[in-house]
Amino acid sequence: MTLDDTLPHLPRLRRHARLLTGDASRADDLLQDTLEQAARKSHLWEAPSVERVPGAALRAWLLTLMHRRFLNQWREEQAHRQESLDESHELQVLHASQESRWQHRPHEQLQLRLDLERGLAALPLAAREVLLLVCVEELSYEAAAQVLEVPVGTVMSRLSRARERLRVLMNEPARPVTGAPALRVVK
Numbered sequence: 001m002t003l004d005d006t007l008p009h010l011p012r013l014r015r016h017a018r019l020l021t022g023d024a025s026r027a028d029d030l031l032q033d034t035l036e037q038a039a040r041k042s043h044l045w046e047a048p049s050v051e052r053v054p055g056a057a058l059r060a061w062l063l064t065l066m067h068r069r070f071l072n073q074w075r076e077e078q079a080h081r082q083e084s085l086d087e088s089h090e091l092q093v094l095h096a097s098q099e100s101r102w103q104h105r106p107h108e109q110l111q112l113r114l115d116l117e118r119g120l121a122a123l124p125l126a127a128r129e130v131l132l133l134v135c136v137e138e139l140s141y142e143a144a145a146q147v148l149e150v151p152v153g154t155v156m157s158r159l160s161r162a163r164e165r166l167r168v169l170m171n172e173p174a175r176p177v178t179g180a181p182a183l184r185v186v187k
Helices: 003-021 024-040 056-083 085-102 108-122 125-136 141-148 152-171
Strands: none
Touching (some): 003 056, 024 056, 056 125, 056 141, 108 125, 108 152, 125 152
């Protein structure tokens, strides 16, 4: 595996990282970490002798590296959040103010995209990953199962639940992230 082999995969890897993290700078960091790890472990990469789609195996390998790196970062963040709940609350307030700022845009396409990003962010991690791999990256169930290191049946059931949950989330009105209870209408 050389740098030239990975170049055609960079746009799709960046898009996948962006959808996983929901943030452009974190996505760039994840992509860079993934590529650094791929360069360090390039001696472990063995190209298959026969490929139906050229480069598909390399893309799956790079997605696997990205998936593992993302999980490690996510676990580190979860441990850090347990240590400082106050900081987590500040991030939620910041996110809520940013979300309310974007909701008043007149463009329906932008609103739909934001609703989709909000829905993806609200999905459980396992559901989001399988949805992104199969629907966005267009991996087969078998390839997604290899990337996630789970059985094919698990991919299929997670995908079904993720699609249904996203459908429900896309039809719900946006809620504030501040954790405050919704206002109740009284007569």
